[in-house]
Amino acid sequence: MTTNIELFSSIDEDEASIINNGLNALVVEDSKSIRSAISYLLKQAGFNVSTAVDGVEALHLFMRNNFDFIVTDLHMPKMDGYQLLQQISQISKTNNRLVRVLVSSSDSKKTTILKILEVAHDAKKLLPLSFLVKPWKELDFYTQTRNLFPNSMELMALGHQITQLNQQKKTASEETRLIIGLSETDEGIKIELGCDQELSLESSSISEYLDSLENAIFCAPVENYIFCLSQMLHQSAQSMVTLLLLIRGLADKHKKKITFVEAPPSIKSEVERQGLADIIKL
Numbered sequence: 001m002t003t004n005i006e007l008f009s010s011i012d013e014d015e016a017s018i019i020n021n022g023l024n025a026l027v028v029e030d031s032k033s034i035r036s037a038i039s040y041l042l043k044q045a046g047f048n049v050s051t052a053v054d055g056v057e058a059l060h061l062f063m064r065n066n067f068d069f070i071v072t073d074l075h076m077p078k079m080d081g082y083q084l085l086q087q088i089s090q091i092s093k094t095n096n097r098l099v100r101v102l103v104s105s106s107d108s109k110k111t112t113i114l115k116i117l118e119v120a121h122d123a124k125k126l127l128p129l130s131f132l133v134k135p136w137k138e139l140d141f142y143t144q145t146r147n148l149f150p151n152s153m154e155l156m157a158l159g160h161q162i163t164q165l166n167q168q169k170k171t172a173s174e175e176t177r178l179i180i181g182l183s184e185t186d187e188g189i190k191i192e193l194g195c196d197q198e199l200s201l202e203s204s205s206i207s208e209y210l211d212s213l214e215n216a217i218f219c220a221p222v223e224n225y226i227f228c229l230s231q232m233l234h235q236s237a238q239s240m241v242t243l244l245l246l247i248r249g250l251a252d253k254h255k256k257k258i259t260f261v262e263a264p265p266s267i268k269s270e271v272e273r274q275g276l277a278d279i280i281k282l
Helices: 032-044 055-064 081-095 110-122 138-148 153-167 204-215 237-253 265-273
Strands: 024-028 048-052 069-072 100-105 129-133 179-185 188-194 224-231 257-261
Touching: 024 032, 024 055, 032 048, 032 069, 032 138, 048 055, 055 069, 055 081, 069 081, 081 100, 081 110, 100 138, 110 129, 110 179, 129 138, 138 179, 138 188, 204 237, 224 237, 237 257, 237 265
Parallel strands: 024 048, 024 069, 069 100, 100 129, 188 224, 224 257
Antiparallel strands: 129 179, 179 188
């Protein structure tokens, strides 16, 4: 399995301003290279990091330590990520213990999304959970992590990392993908859209995304959905308006309420130019 984690391309460990945030993180990943990569990124953000190679080891560590944040894969030996999340959810509810979780997986099938959302919906107060689709970049990882700690002053170091990464020129190409993050908030399910390449509305990736949206995400027992568009800067406004209309149509079909947030100015202008402001509310 390959990942798009560019460890040393953007942050120099000697130059980065690393401030310990006092938060404890557990990385659960059976791949040694990915486990090391995620550990490195968390240490750059100031976390104290422990690691586990599977769900059994992770659960043992979780019961003996006070972790604030868990980053876990889904498909692992002995105990997979689903079972681990269910166990952590039960412990959290029993002990009234808050722990934030970031699921990092290349598996974005409909059944996977539904399982993740079920866990998040069942224990969202004590188990704030986000889903990050592999392959991802450092900016994706840091942004999702920061979103899980919206009011934490301890994560000031992440602001430095995100600013650095935002300022870099993006030169590496990647496969078309749309969902880079998925989480459940008090306001509803938040879906982070992101793609560095120009979208083709005829591509199989778009069709797969719309299929997942209709048959998995919109099937969750949630009424409200928030689509974040801040990472769609590289897309033509016309293509984006067409995509938003398709999403709007699916939401109406399934009687879901949707909100589009953080849209780039070019998309807002195109929506207004086409007279669609009442349909696509930004």
